[in-house]
Amino acid sequence: MSKAEEIQLEKTNFGSTYRKMVAKRILFIAVCIVACVVLAIVSAIIGTYPMTPGQVWEQMAIAILGGDQTTTIYHVVMDLRMPRILGAMVCGFGLAICGTAMQSMLKNPLADPYTMGISSGAGFGAALAILLGIELISGGGVVVNAFIFAVIPAGVIMFLSRFRQATPTMMILCGTALMYLFNAITQLFMLVADPESMSAVYTWMVGSVDGVSYSDILIMLIITAAGSIYIQAMSGQLNVMGLGDDSAKTLGVNVERRRLIVMLVVTLVAASVVSFTGIIGFVGLVAPHIVRTILGSDNRFLLPAAALFGAVLLMASDIVARTIVAPSMLPVGVVTACLGGPLFMFLILRSSREAWA
């Protein structure tokens, strides 16, 4: 390098740039948290039985501190609206963090619980219970069937990884193959099903947070929280894994082992969510990409930001789903795709740089 060039090139100040990036990312996370609270309030007060935020607060106080729990307004707030608000929040959070972790771990922008076969496996399990009355564990019904079959594709992928040194590409192709297999068999069942059962399967397949109970939410919350804490703790390793297996190993990551454990954790989180809500597509795929275009690909911040954005997206979609054609309701999965799709397209077209290859 010539002297003239050396003089022109000043020393960079990455510390300053880095701190600005971190501040921007923390601000985005804070905005998402505020958005979750605002959407929860909006979702609680609007509907066929409108009420004020004060009335909602009163019913929550009654639920916690005690009081008359037999009123209609209490029933609407605490039995109808609150479970679906919390359900949408936990489900959106869980699916988005799973999608983000899968995309980073497998270095594939198309990875999500659906393309990895988890959702299709759950759908197959649910169809078995609804159409054929087959329960893998007696009394477990749709939920247990869905959970067990959701875990099977990941089990097959992990088996391949353990014994055949599967690459990320092999893993995602294997997941996609299982997705098609489960979908095909489910479609076959539906061809011979009676209209009522077929409708029930279809309703389950498009996903909904309607009818989710507090006990369901508690299970989803525990598994999602535990899984999210683990995935967040591994965020630095997920970053390094994005550099390629050789680089990641020489930067201190036991790539094969970490990939297997993260795969197991995201599968359990995604399976626990879809088992209760049915297949809510798009959130797990698109929430990470939307946030990536805004914040970049550092998983330390991307994971919590995308998870919170997933919660915001699903809560907003649920509000639209239950109000746009009230008193009827649309499946939330349809609304999620209708809201998230155009937003995603807008960000792709607006972005001067691509967030993925």
Add this chain to the structure above:
Amino acid sequence: MTKVEFKDMSFGYDTKIILDNINITFDEPGLICILGPNGVGKTTLVKCINKLLVPVSGTVEFNGKDVHKMGYHEMAQHLAYVPNTSGNVFSMSVSEIILMGRHPKAGWTMTEADLNAVDEAIEVLGLQEFANRDVRALSAGQSQRVMIARGLVQEPEVLILDEPTSNLDVKYQMGVMKFLKAYARDKGIIVIMVCHDLNITAAYADRVVLVYNKGIYADGSAKEVLTAENIEEVYKVQAKVNEVDGVPHIFLVPEFD
């Protein structure tokens, strides 16, 4: 003193042996260049040092400890590896990629020392104008400099590079070699790199290892190893070696039909 030692190490894929009974020690700080024809096992040799490949027999030891009994995290504290290509799918800036070199030593949050190390690496490799650019938008040569910078911020005792100059123009090839030689000397570390250019190697290498026929064909200074006879035997091309300013200069004799 840092020491990397191959003890009766053999490596092969399925039944085909690539490297047979290798015994070699790297224990002097400096720039060590691994040379040899295509497919002879140069990259395989260096990948056995940091556990990326597992020998079929024998061992590779780092400071007396079998590297295959070391954990990846422990190994990354001492050995860094700069691959020949990078494959980022998602967008990351050059600075962020270099910062990842601090992963083995940094915690979840980055300290001032981590961030300063990035600035220093950017400066020594002349990457200032690309610092905030998406790494995937760089040319192959610029990407190679980013990967070298990532290896430097790892602050290793042994830095292993797989053809780090293969996509660089002559100016940057010489710049990188000069820098690596000085870096090895100043930091007192071992820099082992796979390379192809005989003259660049002759000009800068403190030690040259010529790999051929499943083993180490020659090992020593550039003057000792890069002789016309060795080049003719290993590469199957005719060469003349002159000395220019005390450095062997290899002239490959072209053959025409």
